[in-house]
Every structure is written in structure tokens, then in C-alpha cells.
Amino acid sequence: MESELKLRRSLLYVPGNMPSMLQNVSIFDADAVQLDLEDAVPLAEKDAARILVRKFLDGYTKRRQEVFVRINGLDTSYAEDDLREILPARPDGIRLPKADTPEVVEHLDTLLTEFEESHNVPLGHFKIIPSIETAYAVLHVFDVARASDRIVALAFGAEDYTASMEIQRTKGGEELFTARNHVLWAAKASGVQAIDSIFADVDDVEGLRRETELVKKLGFIGKSLVNPRQIEIVHDIFRPQQDEIDYALEVMEAISRARELGTGVISLRGRMVDAPVVKRAARMLKTAVSMGLVAEDAVDLSDEMIHGVL
Amino acid sequence: MDITRKASAGTVQSSDLMVFVEPASTLEVDIESTVKQQFEGLIRERVMANLARLGVSHGRLRISDRGALDYAIDARIETALRRAAVKMETSEVVP
Amino acid sequence: MVKNSLGRDIPETWCGRALEPYEDPFSRLPDLDRAPRRLKRHNPGDKKLLGSLREAIEAVGLKDGMTIATHHHLRNGDALLNQVVSEIDAMGIRDIGIASSSIHPVHAALIPFIKKGTITRFECGVNGLIAELVSKGQLKCPITVRSHGGRARSLVDGEVRVDVAFIAAPCCDPLGNMNGTEGPSACGSLGYAFTDAEYAHAVVAVTDNLVPYPAMPTSIPQHLVDFVVQVETLGDPSKIVSTTTRITRDPAGLQIARYAADVIDAAGLIKDGFSFQTGAGGTSLAVADNIKQKMAEKGVKGSFGCGGITGYFVEMLEQGFFRSLLDVQCFDLAAVASIGRNTAHQEISANLYANPFNRGAVVNQLDCVILGATEVDVDFNVNVNTESTGYLLHNTGGHCDTAAGAKLSVIVAPALRGRLPIVRERVTTVTTPGDTIDVIVTERGIAVNPRRPGLAEQLRAARLPVVDIHALHAEVCGITGTPRDVEFEDEIVALIEYRDGTIIDTVRRVAR
Known part of the structure; x- marks a missing residue:
């Protein structure tokens, strides 16, 4: 119940292998950060990034916002190592990429439960935000949303979604309309939050503004962000009148x-x-x-x- | 326990460091840093604490630091040593 | 050795000069007349135009032991000072002092002339390699660092006697009327040179753009100028002004800028008549951008923007956010273009800008100034002169002048840069006394000088993250660790002179 009312207007991605960005996390006004071990980290540096994030989180005790870690997909060989390394540092939750099926979420839920049980962590501590980012996922999103009680929000991922559709993402977003609504319906029907995709063009302030206004109208309560400069704009749009x-x-x-x-x-x-x-x-x-x-x-x-x- | 092969970790970004390790019969730590004048002592202490924590008693380490904070130093040393196939003795956190 | 009021050791004399230790920002009173300048007669038909710098040096009678000055409007593109010194050296003149408005890295070319005794002292702040080598003891050449206002004051009250001022004039006529707005070396305002033109005992205008009489508009008029020399070039235009000055993209810098603008707003200053100064740094510009938005929201029209002027301030003038710009120095091409075009964009002298000993400097009219820092300390003292290495590397500029003058002086600085803590127990060198600093804004919180309890209340009421400076210092050191203090020898290599002529700090030779 509590998490339904939690502010998650801005979920800022921070590259997991960049100390200069990581150590600024405490100054960002974002409602949550998503420390990224997936797309922001080249394959050869996966081990380095997860250790860096772990060490950073160990020292980041007075946390200013919710901390999620985006692990690598559970279909890769990295995901379980990611969890083993970062769960002891007690992030608030996991951003799960490629959450195409309920089974993927259930698998993560099991891993988290096992860790909680063996490490004396209160059951259910670790939250999950599944990324809905393929055509397949959009079609199964309602089942995904109900796959675990740990899910606090569904996050739409437009970049990978358009790739899976073999179409271009546009700033108008017409191509995303139906998929966004699917995610929203599943979120509302399951009582969890809906978070919209990133807006990649950091310098296009007006474009970000327009897209955020659109998704707010549709029913999203926040967006994933790629740059701290986007925080203020997004908060401004989610500012109540x-x-x-x-x-x-x-x-x-x-x-x-x-x-x-x-x-x-x-x-x-x-x-x-x-x-x-x-x-x-x-x-x-x-x-x-x-x-x-x-x-x-x-x-x-x-x-x-x-x-x-x- | 032992560094069995050459390895490195880190990047040359600011606030990061590069750690190069290779097998050697004694323990040698060489530190270069953009803040050497102010922090060489603290950096060395941190490196030695990590080596002790990870049970490394010999090998050659070369640090090229660009103003990294302690957590990044810990992370890069650990990464380099794991890549050099060091068997971890403990996983306690450096005080 | 005596301690000044900030606890810094000041010798009784240095290089033959009796020193007065700094006491406080506002009470020292001048008790003397303005420095005199000999009268001269100029008759019809008298010519000023000479064939070369050498002829000019001969004509003004420059001798061993004298002091010369140039201005730094050409910044790191300046070629004049190097040319002049090289000529002086070739003529066999020695023991010359330099009292320019500032020295830039390009002037490292002077090092050989310092080594052979042609140049023996700097009566001004020095940026770059020369100062570093002096700090290391590798170059013997005493430096007295002065602020812009302090330098003007030192010429006006005679503390520094400039025997010959060589004024780089981007546009000049044969009688010496000049401006800075036209020609290949256009630099805009000639604000720093005004004081030299009035107080130097001889004035040589040097130009690479000689125009027919009379040069229009005239910034510095002919009746102050002794001789005119035409040279091939005054400098490298690409280094004189920046093509653009940009708002920072650094997240910490942007956070600081947001806080700073909120501080100014919470202090109740953003209202009609608002006057404001900020530098050309990326964070300062971001503050200006936030202020502009707040002014737009409130429909506020400011009275003046001041200081080194950037294109950003020009935009604010042209969009009606300020009624005027008071410009002692142009930082970019847009500012240079504007000063020639906008009548409300006014060139002002360093004396008018910041001298504490006149009938009223512009800095005293400032509502707010935004200033940077290399270090700040728990007593709110600020250092912009020396680096964490202990080396003297930067001039004071208008830092301590504007801090003293403005109603609200705001330091914007990251709490740490990389691993280096910016908030220190005690700054390496005091440039600007904490008595004149109201707020230190960092990305990790806002420290308010305890002298301003009301202000702290206003900021808290606006939900701004006010922190105790000691707590901030502890937090920062917790992140970085405590750096090893730089070790210094006893030998003093430079004085940091406060704007009123008292000595606020010294710079000592860094131990090897």
C-alpha cells in the first residue's frame, strides 16, 4: 500500500562504472536512482561495475533517495553475479530488464527471497521494477505485473521496444501510444505505478517537456531519466496545480x-x-x-x- | 593468495584510477596520483589495507590515480586482483 | 612578524616597504591627497606619433629602477608586454618593476628577463607559470597581489608609482584618442587602463589600428596621452576574447546554481532595481540563467549588471532584464559588440568600479555578487590565489572588492573537486576575508555566515538546505580524507594586499 503513494516522478539512470557520476548520487534531487550494470557497461567491465556499485553503496549510508540497481538480464550469464555482489549493499530494489514473461520475474523473486532468508533481511525488502521493453512483454504485461508482490511499478522501455518492433522511435511518440496504454492498463489493474521510458535527447528541453506532459495525461506517474538536468523539468510537469x-x-x-x-x-x-x-x-x-x-x-x-x- | 597473472582494472576518467598488478616475489606498490602531494599517504594506507584484507602478500601493484575516493580505490583494487585470479581469503569490509 | 586580525603572520617590512597588517574591511581611512602627476605643455603642431616602441621608451626617459604598466584586456592574447620588455632589455635598462593590471600565462616569455635582472618585481597579481616558479623559489621576483579596486587605489594614492604606462589601444588616432571596440585586437571596455592613463607619469598608446583623427568613440582622450606608437600586432585575437561563454553542464555545478538563485530570491533581493554581478564561469552563468527566469516570472526589471561582462548579460540587457550594464572588462565577442552598440552598456574604470578610496565605487551599489573559490574555510575566508599545492597561480580580480561592496556576497563552489576538499579548516591563503562573505553555496548544502542569522532564517523558511559550516567541513573531509598540509618555508615570495592597502596574507615558498 505504502509504495503506491511513494513519489517516483524521476528515476535517474547512473552508469555503474563511472565513479565521477556515482559519487554525485547524493546531490541529485531525483526520487530514485537506477545504478546501471546493464546497457551503460561494456561486457568486459561487468565485473568492475558491479564491484564499484557495491563499494559505492556500502558507503552511501545516508541515502537521499530510493536506490535501484539495473542488473543484467536474467537470460545472461551476468545477472546472478550482479545480485550476489550488490544485494549485500542493500539497494531498495532491482530494475529488471527484459521482463518479458511472468516466469522471469518469478525467477528474480525467488533469488531475492533466497538472499533475504539467508542474510537475515526482512522478507520482501527488495522491490522489483520490471522493464516492459519488447513486443512480447507488452502482450504479457498484465501477467508480469502480477508475478510478484515485490513489484512496485512497471517501467516502459521505448528504446528496446521500438527496436523489437523494427521501427524508429519519434519525438511525437505516436508509435508508442498503444504499448504505453497496455503498460498503463496492467499497472492500474494491478495497483502498481507506471513509469515512462527515457527521453534520450538531453539537449531537447522542449521535447522532454512535451513528452512528459503527454505521458502524465495518459496516466504515468514518472519517467526514467538519463541525465540529472532532466530532473527539474520532469518534476515541474508533475507539479500539482x-x-x-x-x-x-x-x-x-x-x-x-x-x-x-x-x-x-x-x-x-x-x-x-x-x-x-x-x-x-x-x-x-x-x-x-x-x-x-x-x-x-x-x-x-x-x-x-x-x-x-x- | 597469489597474483598468478598480469591484470588491470579501472579507467582514466577523473575520480577513477587504474590499477595494474603482476606477479612478483616481493610486495611492491607504486603510486602515481594527481593528488599525490595531498593524499599519497592515505592512498597507500588504503591500498595496503585492501591487500591485507584480500590476503595478498606479494606482487607488484601500480596505481595511476586521478583523484578517486576510497570506495573507488577499494573497488578497482579488488577488481584487478580478482582478474589476476587471486583467491579471496575474506570479504570483510575495509574499516 | 605580527599577526593580523585573521591570525596571519605579517612581517613589519618586506622588500623595503613598511607593511600595515589587515584589521577589518571598512575602517581604514586614507589621510593624503591624490598622487600628483607633472603638468606638461602641448603646442599646436607638436607630434606624438613615434616610429617604434624603442623611440617611445627613449622619449619617455625610462631608466633603471622604474616601473611600467600594461592592461590585461587582451588577456592571454596580449603581445604588448612581452614586446615592451624585450625592447627594454635590448636597450640595456635593468631593474624594472611591472605594475600591470594582471599577468597571464602568455607572459611566461618574461622569465628569461626576470632571470637576468631586467624585471625585478611585480606590483600586481600574476596568473600562471611565473607565479608558480616564484612559489617554488626557482625564480626570484617579489610579487604584490592586488585586487582590481586595490590596484586602482594604489595608483590613485601613490602607493605604486607607474612611470610609464603602455596602453594597448585597439583603435587609436595620432593624438592618442582611443577605444577598445574596433580593430583586429578589439577587446571592448578599456576599464583597467583608465586609471593608468590618469596616474602614470608617462602614457604611451600602442596600436595596431591607427585611424585618422579623431578616433570615435573616444574612451581614453588625447589630453592624457604622451606618445603614440604603431605596431604590427597587439596580440592574438583568438585569445583576447572567448567566442562563447557557456552555462555549465556539470550536475554539481547546476545544483549549486539552482541553490544560489534560490538563496538570492529567498533573501528578497529579486525586485525592481535589482543589481547583480557574476563572473564568466559556467556555474556563475547558470546562476545568472536561473536569476533571469526568476526575474521573468516576477516581471522584475533590474538596474544594472556589472563586472566582467559576457554575452549572457548583454542578452539580459537587450531583453530588458537590466536597464544598464557597467562594464570594466568584456569577456566575450558578444560583449565587445554590445559595448559599441548599446548606449546603456557603459564602460567604467577600475577606479569607479572598485576603489575603496574615492567618492563612491560601483561595487557598493551591488545587491548581489556571485563569486567562485579555490578554497573556503570555516571562518568564511576565501582563497582564489593559491592552489592546493600551495603555488600562487591566480590573481585576485574583483573578488574582495565586490564581496565588500555587495549587500549579499555569495560564494559558489563545489564542496569537493575530485578528491580535493574545497571547504577547509583554514584556507591556504586569504584573498577575501570572511567578514565580507555572507553565504557559501555548495552542492552539499548552504552555509550562512553566523554574522547573518536573519538570512539563515530566511533560507530555512524557503526550505533551502542550510548547513553549519563546521558540519559541512566534517562531511567533506569524511568523503575525501584530510589532505596533508602543504609545507612552506619561512621565505615570503608574495604579499596578498587587501583593497585598502593593508596586508591580509603572505605567500611563502613551498618546501621542496
């Missing part, structure tokens, strides 16, 4: 009254305020609080208030 904030505050006030009265449902401006409306309002306000648009003590966003009696 004042009328949205005002309405959300009214919703929380209404539900707070309802909780006092011992009822779970109440109406506001003639419309029923039920659980989904409250969750939506709470998510909005969490974003607003994190951006300084609403004072932290102005509203009660405890799980108890959001979900009723726990």
Missing part, C-alpha cells in the same frame, strides 16, 4: 471528518468521496508537500488517514 491541491485538501478534510464520524464514505460538492478519490488526493498532496507547495503539517497523510483503520 493550485486548484488540484485545493480540491485534494478539501477531500482530505472531508475524509478526516468521515473518519471521526466512523464512516468511510462521505460526499463533497455533491460527489461521493471514496477510497480511490482519497488515494488520489493523498498522492497529489504528498507530491505537493515534497515540492514545498503545501506545509508538511497542513494535512494528515498517515496511512491510517488514507486507508482508514489499518
Whole structure:
């Protein structure tokens, strides 16, 4: 439940074999970082990158954001070594590339569970974000989404998807429309978040802005990013508008009254305020609080208030 | 235990280092660094602590450092030594 | 040896000069008249145009022991100082002091002349190899580092007597009217040369672009100029100005720039009439870019942008974000073009810009200045002169002048560069006293000088990451480890003079 409301507007990729980037992680405002052992690392340096990431994470104790590690695909010979090396450094989760089938996710889930059991880590500590990045994956995304309780979000990967479709990715994104919706439907139907793909052209600020506005409209709550310069733009677009904030505050006030009265449902401006409306309002306000648009003590966003009696 | 063949690890980017290792009958550590004047002592301490942790008692190490922090020094030494087929004795973290 | 108020050891005398230790930024008062300059008569028909530098040196009567000056508007493209010194040397003149506005790496060509005693002292800051060799003790040549305002002051109050100023004039007529905006060596503002033209005992205009009388527009007028010399070239235009100055792409630099702009905003300074100075570094430009966005959002029109001017500031002028630019030095081609085109882009002298001993310097009107640092310390002192190696490598520029003048002085610097900590227990050399620094902005937090408790409150209220400077120092050293202190000999190779003429620090020879 908690992770559904977690802010994941920006999931910044950081190349796993570059100390100059890794050691800046603590200054980035991204909601999460994805330390990359996969595409950013040449085959000959896989061993070096996983050791570097491990050593870096060992020392990065006061973490400023969620830390995911993108391991190599489970169909490669690197993935299990990746996990063996980096799990002891306790990342928050794994970004799993090429999550084409539920079996792949189940396999990772098993490996994580085994590690948790043998290393005294609370069961379920490690989260999973599967990458939906092939035509096959898009067709199986609903099953993938339900393959593990560890999944907190589905991440669409447009670069590999268009490659698998043998088409060009365009800045308009028309070619991605249906695939994005598939990912969104699976995410919403399974109660997990949906994260959109990277926007590779770092210098095209307007293009990033347009694409982020589009995917926000569709239902994505965040994007994977390739450069820290993209963080501020994406956060800006996911910034709640004042009328949205005002309405959300009214919703929380209404539900707070309802909780006092011992009822779970109440109406506001003639419309029923039920659980989904409250969750939506709470998510909005969490974003607003994190951006300084609403004072932290102005509203009660405890799980108890959001979900009723726990 | 022993460095059985030549190996290297790291890159020449800033904040990184290159580590070159090769078999030798004694333990030799040679350090070049862009911050040698300020940090040679600390770098050497770190290298020696890693060698002790990994149970390496002889071999020749050449470090070419471009201002790497301790975690990167640890990582590159460990990578170079694993590539040189050193058998790991322990995996404790350097203090 | 006495300790100044910052605890730095200052000798009573150095190279024959009695020294006054630094006390505080604002109280030292001048008690003397402006430096005199002999009158001269110029009659109808008198000619100033001479055939060569040698003729000019002979005509002004340059002798052993005298001091010459040039300006540094041609920066690392300057060919004049090397030409002049080489000519002086060929004429057998020795023991010459150089009091230029700055010395650049291109002037490493002077090293042989220092070794043979043609040049025996620098009354100005030195960038590059000469200073490094002096720091190492490999070159004997005492250096007195002065800020832009301090140099102007030292000419005005007579602390430094410039016997001959050789002024590189990108556009000049036979009577010595000149400007910096036209010709192959165009450099824009001639701000640093104004003071020389008024206070040097002889002024030689040197040009590679002699135009018919009168040169228009006129920056420095003929009545201040003794002689005019035409040379083939003043320098390498490609090194005089940069073609572009770019906003940084470094994530740490961008984070610092965002924080810095938020600091200025939270301090309540972004309102109509806002005045602002920043340098040409990538992070400084990123701050300016963020400030511009905030000004646009609020519909604010500033009064003036100041300092070394870049194309970025020109854009802000032309887009209406500032009413004017006060320009002591142009940093790029866009600034050079603008100063010839925009009447609200005004050339100002170093004296007007930053001299503490006049009837009011521009720096005192600044709301905010953004400054860089090589090191800062827990007392907010800033070093831009020496590197972590202990070598003197950089001139002060307007650093301590603007810090003293501006309502809000902001240091932007990474907390660490590679493995080198920038936040130190004690800076190697004090360029600018902590008393005049309000905020240090790093990517790992913002330290506010305890002298400004109200400001710290404003920043916290704006949810900015305010940190205690000692905590920041501890965090940084935790990441990098504590570097070994540079070891110095007792021998003093350079003085760091504060803008008011007191000595804020010394630079000692680095031990081998």
C-alpha cells in the first residue's frame, strides 16, 4: 500500500562504472536512482561495475533517495553475479530488464527471497521494477505485473521496444501510444505505478517537456531519466496545480471528518468521496508537500488517514 | 593468495584510477596520483589495507590515480586482483 | 612578524616597504591627497606619433629602477608586454618593476628577463607559470597581489608609482584618442587602463589600428596621452576574447546554481532595481540563467549588471532584464559588440568600479555578487590565489572588492573537486576575508555566515538546505580524507594586499 503513494516522478539512470557520476548520487534531487550494470557497461567491465556499485553503496549510508540497481538480464550469464555482489549493499530494489514473461520475474523473486532468508533481511525488502521493453512483454504485461508482490511499478522501455518492433522511435511518440496504454492498463489493474521510458535527447528541453506532459495525461506517474538536468523539468510537469491541491485538501478534510464520524464514505460538492478519490488526493498532496507547495503539517497523510483503520 | 597473472582494472576518467598488478616475489606498490602531494599517504594506507584484507602478500601493484575516493580505490583494487585470479581469503569490509 | 586580525603572520617590512597588517574591511581611512602627476605643455603642431616602441621608451626617459604598466584586456592574447620588455632589455635598462593590471600565462616569455635582472618585481597579481616558479623559489621576483579596486587605489594614492604606462589601444588616432571596440585586437571596455592613463607619469598608446583623427568613440582622450606608437600586432585575437561563454553542464555545478538563485530570491533581493554581478564561469552563468527566469516570472526589471561582462548579460540587457550594464572588462565577442552598440552598456574604470578610496565605487551599489573559490574555510575566508599545492597561480580580480561592496556576497563552489576538499579548516591563503562573505553555496548544502542569522532564517523558511559550516567541513573531509598540509618555508615570495592597502596574507615558498 505504502509504495503506491511513494513519489517516483524521476528515476535517474547512473552508469555503474563511472565513479565521477556515482559519487554525485547524493546531490541529485531525483526520487530514485537506477545504478546501471546493464546497457551503460561494456561486457568486459561487468565485473568492475558491479564491484564499484557495491563499494559505492556500502558507503552511501545516508541515502537521499530510493536506490535501484539495473542488473543484467536474467537470460545472461551476468545477472546472478550482479545480485550476489550488490544485494549485500542493500539497494531498495532491482530494475529488471527484459521482463518479458511472468516466469522471469518469478525467477528474480525467488533469488531475492533466497538472499533475504539467508542474510537475515526482512522478507520482501527488495522491490522489483520490471522493464516492459519488447513486443512480447507488452502482450504479457498484465501477467508480469502480477508475478510478484515485490513489484512496485512497471517501467516502459521505448528504446528496446521500438527496436523489437523494427521501427524508429519519434519525438511525437505516436508509435508508442498503444504499448504505453497496455503498460498503463496492467499497472492500474494491478495497483502498481507506471513509469515512462527515457527521453534520450538531453539537449531537447522542449521535447522532454512535451513528452512528459503527454505521458502524465495518459496516466504515468514518472519517467526514467538519463541525465540529472532532466530532473527539474520532469518534476515541474508533475507539479500539482493550485486548484488540484485545493480540491485534494478539501477531500482530505472531508475524509478526516468521515473518519471521526466512523464512516468511510462521505460526499463533497455533491460527489461521493471514496477510497480511490482519497488515494488520489493523498498522492497529489504528498507530491505537493515534497515540492514545498503545501506545509508538511497542513494535512494528515498517515496511512491510517488514507486507508482508514489499518 | 597469489597474483598468478598480469591484470588491470579501472579507467582514466577523473575520480577513477587504474590499477595494474603482476606477479612478483616481493610486495611492491607504486603510486602515481594527481593528488599525490595531498593524499599519497592515505592512498597507500588504503591500498595496503585492501591487500591485507584480500590476503595478498606479494606482487607488484601500480596505481595511476586521478583523484578517486576510497570506495573507488577499494573497488578497482579488488577488481584487478580478482582478474589476476587471486583467491579471496575474506570479504570483510575495509574499516 | 605580527599577526593580523585573521591570525596571519605579517612581517613589519618586506622588500623595503613598511607593511600595515589587515584589521577589518571598512575602517581604514586614507589621510593624503591624490598622487600628483607633472603638468606638461602641448603646442599646436607638436607630434606624438613615434616610429617604434624603442623611440617611445627613449622619449619617455625610462631608466633603471622604474616601473611600467600594461592592461590585461587582451588577456592571454596580449603581445604588448612581452614586446615592451624585450625592447627594454635590448636597450640595456635593468631593474624594472611591472605594475600591470594582471599577468597571464602568455607572459611566461618574461622569465628569461626576470632571470637576468631586467624585471625585478611585480606590483600586481600574476596568473600562471611565473607565479608558480616564484612559489617554488626557482625564480626570484617579489610579487604584490592586488585586487582590481586595490590596484586602482594604489595608483590613485601613490602607493605604486607607474612611470610609464603602455596602453594597448585597439583603435587609436595620432593624438592618442582611443577605444577598445574596433580593430583586429578589439577587446571592448578599456576599464583597467583608465586609471593608468590618469596616474602614470608617462602614457604611451600602442596600436595596431591607427585611424585618422579623431578616433570615435573616444574612451581614453588625447589630453592624457604622451606618445603614440604603431605596431604590427597587439596580440592574438583568438585569445583576447572567448567566442562563447557557456552555462555549465556539470550536475554539481547546476545544483549549486539552482541553490544560489534560490538563496538570492529567498533573501528578497529579486525586485525592481535589482543589481547583480557574476563572473564568466559556467556555474556563475547558470546562476545568472536561473536569476533571469526568476526575474521573468516576477516581471522584475533590474538596474544594472556589472563586472566582467559576457554575452549572457548583454542578452539580459537587450531583453530588458537590466536597464544598464557597467562594464570594466568584456569577456566575450558578444560583449565587445554590445559595448559599441548599446548606449546603456557603459564602460567604467577600475577606479569607479572598485576603489575603496574615492567618492563612491560601483561595487557598493551591488545587491548581489556571485563569486567562485579555490578554497573556503570555516571562518568564511576565501582563497582564489593559491592552489592546493600551495603555488600562487591566480590573481585576485574583483573578488574582495565586490564581496565588500555587495549587500549579499555569495560564494559558489563545489564542496569537493575530485578528491580535493574545497571547504577547509583554514584556507591556504586569504584573498577575501570572511567578514565580507555572507553565504557559501555548495552542492552539499548552504552555509550562512553566523554574522547573518536573519538570512539563515530566511533560507530555512524557503526550505533551502542550510548547513553549519563546521558540519559541512566534517562531511567533506569524511568523503575525501584530510589532505596533508602543504609545507612552506619561512621565505615570503608574495604579499596578498587587501583593497585598502593593508596586508591580509603572505605567500611563502613551498618546501621542496
